[in-house]
Amino acid sequence: MLDILAAIIIFALWALVPILIGLLLGADRILTARLQGRRGPTVLQPLKDMAKLLGKRAKQVNLSQVAFAYLALALQAVAVLLLIAGGDVLASLLISGAGAFVMVLGAFSVRSPYSSLGAQRELVQILATEPVLLLVVLSLGYANGTFLASGNGTLLIASLPLAPVAMIPAFLMRLEKSPYDTATAHSELVAGPYTEYSGRALGIIKMAHWFELAVLFGILLLFFDLPDPVMGVILKAAAVATVVVLTALIDNCTARTTRWTLLRSALPLGLVLVGANLTTLYLINNGVI
Amino acid sequence: MAARREATSPWLLHFDTGSCNGCDIEVWALLTPRYDIERFGMLNKGNPKHADVLLVTGAVTRKSAERLKRLYDQMPEPKLVIACGDCASTGAPYVGCYNVLGGVDQVIPVDVYIPGCAARPEVLIDGVMVALEKWKVKKEVKA
Ligand code: SF4
Numbered sequence: 001m002l003d004i005l006a007a008i009i010i011f012a013l014w015a016l017v018p019i020l021i022g023l024l025l026g027a028d029r030i031l032t033a034r035l036q037g038r039r040g041p042t043v044l045q046p047l048k049d050m051a052k053l054l055g056k057r058a059k060q061v062n063l064s065q066v067a068f069a070y071l072a073l074a075l076q077a078v079a080v081l082l083l084i085a086g087g088d089v090l091a092s093l094l095i096s097g098a099g100a101f102v103m104v105l106g107a108f109s110v111r112s113p114y115s116s117l118g119a120q121r122e123l124v125q126i127l128a129t130e131p132v133l134l135l136v137v138l139s140l141g142y143a144n145g146t147f148l149a150s151g152n153g154t155l156l157i158a159s160l161p162l163a164p165v166a167m168i169p170a171f172l173m174r175l176e177k178s179p180y181d182t183a184t185a186h187s188e189l190v191a192g193p194y195t196e197y198s199g200r201a202l203g204i205i206k207m208a209h210w211f212e213l214a215v216l217f218g219i220l221l222l223f224f225d226l227p228d229p230v231m232g233v234i235l236k237a238a239a240v241a242t243v244v245v246l247t248a249l250i251d252n253c254t255a256r257t258t259r260w261t262l263l264r265s266a267l268p269l270g271l272v273l274v275g276a277n278l279t280t281l282y283l284i285n286n287g288v289i
Numbered sequence: 290m291a292a293r294r295e296a297t298s299p300w301l302l303h304f305d306t307g308s309c310n311g312c313d314i315e316v317w318a319l320l321t322p323r324y325d326i327e328r329f330g331m332l333n334k335g336n337p338k339h340a341d342v343l344l345v346t347g348a349v350t351r352k353s354a355e356r357l358k359r360l361y362d363q364m365p366e367p368k369l370v371i372a373c374g375d376c377a378s379t380g381a382p383y384v385g386c387y388n389v390l391g392g393v394d395q396v397i398p399v400d401v402y403i404p405g406c407a408a409r410p411e412v413l414i415d416g417v418m419v420a421l422e423k424w425k426v427k428k429e430v431k432a
Contacts, residue, residue: 033325037322038322038327049298052297056341057365058365191334191336191339195336197338198363198364199366202339
């Protein structure tokens with residue numbers, strides 16, 4: 001009986017994920033607007049956009065393009081479900097990574113210069129973030145003794161304080177912030193892999209992106225687990241709010257750079273941060289320090 | 290207008306078919322903090338495949354006509370077209386020129402005509418809002 005109840009809660013949470021991510025993006029848009037001296041949309045705007053897109057007719061270039069969109073969504077959704085159900089974090093990250101690759105394939109499946117440019121930039125982005133995220137998850141597994149999300153329960157950030165910091169560039173990119181773009185063709189490049197999608201198919205691929213964001217936030221939140229569930233939820237909400245405010249601030253305070261600069265800076269920085277943290281933890285655990 | 294802030298989420302595509310740039314500057318003014326069209330959920334998209342509303346400025350020249358048609362065809366249904374300013378609405382004052390076809394409706398169907406030379410940003414926002422009423426009808430017809 002308890003199992004059925006747990007399953008219902010897990011699926012309900014899973015179904016709520018797109019709504020939560022939509023609200024988060026809405027808050028992000030309001031914050032950005034306020035920083036720019038504008039009023040901005042309502043917090044529900046991303047959800048309205050999504051509803052509108054799903055209600056529109058798609059003009060597909062070819063069938064494989066749309067198939068890749070649905071496959072990306074399926075992979076990302078499974079990755080999120082795995083995290084919520086307390087499954088293997090490493091598997092979740094890898095499935096989500098596969099989803100990101102499928103999205104790139106979708107962009108490459110049409111003969112459009114902006115779409116393929118976007119796909120290549122997406123690949124650079126994956127190259128800049130995935131190794132860091134992998135190391136973050138590996139260090140999480142080391143500190144916890146298990147990769148199971150449910151095997152958590154302690155405040156991991158106390159032993160791995162640098163790992164969430166190393167994830168910030170990944171958040172900047174996944175939240176599609178502008179420091180990593182060239183100013184001259186900004187909107188075309190940001191739209192990159194989405195260029196040739198329209199109507200419902202665009203909605204589906206955006207939804208896949210929302211679930212991908214959920215995986216990223218899910219991994220971050222694992223660092224903020226507390227034995228007391230109420231305090232845990234409060235701490236997690238604070239962590240999410242910090243990330244949203246920080247990324248909006250960085251977005252509005254920095255000049256735009258290219259993704260290659262990002263690759264050269266974020267990848268070594270992330271690896272060094274997590275690596276140093278992991279080494280220290282190892283030395284402490286073995287009584288050297 | 291604040292009451293209609295809840296409207297929907299029209300994404301705009303702007304195309305200049307041969308304007309004097311007067312109307313274009315007013316369209317771009319919509320993005321500034323003063324008019325901030327994102328309040329109404331509107332976003333400027335540089336891509337016809339993502340757009341719901343096509344904002345056209347200027348009289349249609351013979352050269353731009355084909356491109357206008359192509360952009361219109363690339364937009365997914367349901368879609369709306371707004372002729373911004375006197376030139377886009379009727380072709381005036383360039384009507385009769387050897388290289389000018391006339392208003393936007395000579396090439397593609399237009400949903401809303403916005404008068405003015407140049408069209409004021411407030412009227413442009415109102416034009417999109419009026420067009421959205423038509424959107425609902427179009428959606429019902431399609432359904
Ligand atoms: S209506 Fe006036 S301002 Fe607008 S394009 Fe024509 S001439 Fe220029």
